Amino acid sequence: MTSEEPPLDTARHIRYWQRCFRSLLPHHYVSNDSIRLTLGFFIVAALDLLSSPSSYSEPPRDPLKASLITPDDRKRLRAWVLSLQHPQGGFCGSPHHVLPEQYATKWDAINKVESARDPANANIAATYFALLLLGIVADDDGSSAFEGVHRIKTLRWLKKLQRDDGSFGEIIDEDGYVGGGRDMRYCYLAATIRWALGGPEAGEDFDVDALVAHIRRGQTFDGGVAESSMHESHAGYAYCAVAALSLLDLANPNAATQPNHYLHAGIPSVSSLVHFLACRQFDYLDSSSDEENAEPSTQPPPDLSTLTLSDTPITAGFNGRLNKAADTCYTWWVCGTLTMLGEGRVVDRSPARKFILEKAQHIIGGFAKHPGGPPDVYHAYLGLAALATMASEEGQDKEEGLGQFDPRLCISREASERVAKARETLLAPPEDESDDDWGYDTEKVKQEINWDETQKLIARLEAKWKAEGKIPVLEMDKWNPYDPPNLEELAAE
Amino acid sequence: MPPKNKGGGRAKAAEPAQQEPPKQPQTVRELEWQRYYDTNPHQKAYEELGLHGMTPADRQAYLNQEYLKPGAAKTLSNKAQKELWKQLNESNLPLRSLPRPRDSHWGRDKNGRDIGDYTIEEYGAHEAKTTKLLNLFFQSQAFKSKREKASNGDGHLVGDTVQPFTCTEDDFEREKVRRKEMADLQQDLYSVKTDPYALDPEWDDVVPIPQVEPEGALAAIAYPDEYAEAMSYLRAVMAVKEHTPRCLRLTERIISLNPAHYTVWLYRFSIVKALNIAIPDDIEWLNEVSLTYIKNYQIWNHRQLLLDHYYPTIVTSPSEVAALGDSERQFLERMLEEDAKNYHVWSYRQYLVRKLGLWDEEERQSIEALLDEDVRNNSAWSHRFFVAFSDPAHATPGSHATEPDPRVPAGVVDREVAYAQAKILLAPQNQSPWNYLKGALVKGGRKLGSVREFSEQFVTNLGGVGDAEEEVRSSHALDLLADIYKEAGEKEKADLALRRLGEKWDRIRKGYWEYRRKMLE
């Protein structure tokens, strides 16, 4: 980088993120109510990236003290994230999707298993963000980050989210219907959760080959990757496909002898994908109208007959699809994907950086989707992600004030290492025989309290109440838990 | 013997305002004080003169009255009590003296005004409202009790026969009016807002499940009351899987506030199935919602579910299937008018083509119309590729987008190649048809060299200088030519094309063209 390069004003970004962290979101955020975990992830991950050990020019002696996330905040955030966990596995997107325990769990007396009454409240994106957040806010080396996570139940639930064609949905309902489109994003989320919780090691693996085949079908005639087979190529989906395959490779026990095994199995033509990604950047010219919030019209392609070689500095914006407008987040989706493919140098850092810092940066901190627009947490974070990723290329200067970055998980390198440590702890042989999901102990307890007989009685009661037009859950709510009624008498009434 | 004055006589310094009640009280507080002094006739003299300043008769009367206060007389000996009652009997004192007013007891109204400062008339009106509210409350309770009895099948005696309790439509309507009236009064009197669901007798049996959240949660939202209330009712009915018309309406309410709610849509679909709602009706409702929330994702999954459910019921009637195809296409056209590159709409359109078998001329015409409007609409190009090369009539099932399909007829490949070329000529620097051209050639198993001449018309004197200066009208032509030269084994020429792209014609991708040059080796 030369001295003329615009610097990243980290102080301003830190102020922006701290405001986001402390303040209540205004009422018009109600339409984001189901993805509060996602919004929270961006806020906390940004604070982490802006104060991780590698963000300092000299590594701090006490990384916890140097972080913008205080030890108290870490405890509080951890508790909040865990409060969104579904008792039967997976995480819910927001507190509005968390029901009281009696509505969330039921005992299936026939199969002798507990299952979810409201399985659809657990969401694949929420689960991904929750696990990463637990790693980010860990106050140790990450070893205990996944304490309290229902590992086995979550992996079993994840397996059920996979369809026969290898694709994943975002939720599953009580009838076993998998909801959500055939969307490349879910493939990435599934591969991440599988890696983080050690799916194969737990003996609860989904069908990896089917997933790879599904991703493979997503490459398009123009080299890009679509939502799924034969749809329009899209840089965001390209990221999801490549990152998913990278995570499958990361979890591959034979990685040493077969590096990038899944990457090559899942992308028919890497070189045409690189072509598609490289073509996402274009010389960004300010449009004449600067209306805020208005979706900018796409720029017409340059007229090559008027092309001159005068050395006007270029500003490179990125779009996600052909002939679409420049959007901050695509600098990240494109550069992150190229970096994972080992071809990060295909993008010239300086003009790409200029777009983010001179066009998309907002006066109050953060980055906007389009130049001139207001900042939002999504683009503000992915703008930082893009800057950090471009700085990670060999021979490039560091981005002052930003930490190192892991493009596969889209979080700081140090946080990614904590997630890896949390995973290692899960994979280490347990010190005693008790399973984290207390499956073994419950069986014993259930025998002691004659659980099965009780459940049969309850089933009879439920049928009786239903016949009377009553709602069983509400009826049981009336019971004193310390002095329950005599079920046999009740059922016989 | 008269009771002894034990406390000694010291007049309490009372506030002057309370000492001098005006003749005609203006406010209810003044009225109260006036009544107090009226029923405590010696109080005034005591306050003004003190015990010792009073005439002995007044003093005695005053003290006797003090002993009338609850419990006070019991502190006297039996004998003294007898004496007290005798004197009271003779003195003609009002036996029911009012207690001393406490100034704070009036409370404040919703505007912060002390109710004690109300005029007599104002207070009268206020009282009338509170009384009315109380009456309405009792009537409402009576309605609930009657409804419960009716639902339990209870009866009551009319003459000699037992008649069952009934709760009529009229009762319900009256109760609705009553609740509205109560809510208005609550608002008027106390500025208390009644939530809409609490207003509706239809929701009385539902115990809402409000959200609980620890202090200092992350990304907390200042939920508007109406949203928080509607959500707590939704959580309650979803938890017990109630599938009734009122729940269907509730899902509409939630969707209008938070269309990205990821479970309410599945819930809605389960209600639609359970109530056997006509699918076209729900589609019609969905059309409105889709046009309001253009970018929403869940809407399109719901639409697919509806179609998957509906299609088997009409599959035997070709006319009905055709009508469905028409109305769906019409709606998609409308959506594309809003945003011609809406990813969800195009994804759904692919689903629809597969589902209803719309691999027809009409589909291709409609895409061509969009491309005539904007030749750079890459979504339309992608859809065209799908329609041309995935048609089960001639495509190998599962053939990958990037691999040749020997089953595709030459005529189709010719048509698609010609279409792309025509569009390139309109705008040579538009990459979409260049990609399409290459994609069509690969699908058809043809050599890239088959468009060498076509591509070279955009590039003159490659590498030339001076009189024969190089001229390039499309960097994408040069890009494709590099591949064509490579395919033909003309490596140096390919390298030259890539070098010139990096040096002059597409400098922003210099790094990429270097990568391509390396790939030549």
Ligand SMILES: [Zn+2]
């Ligand atoms: Zn964006």
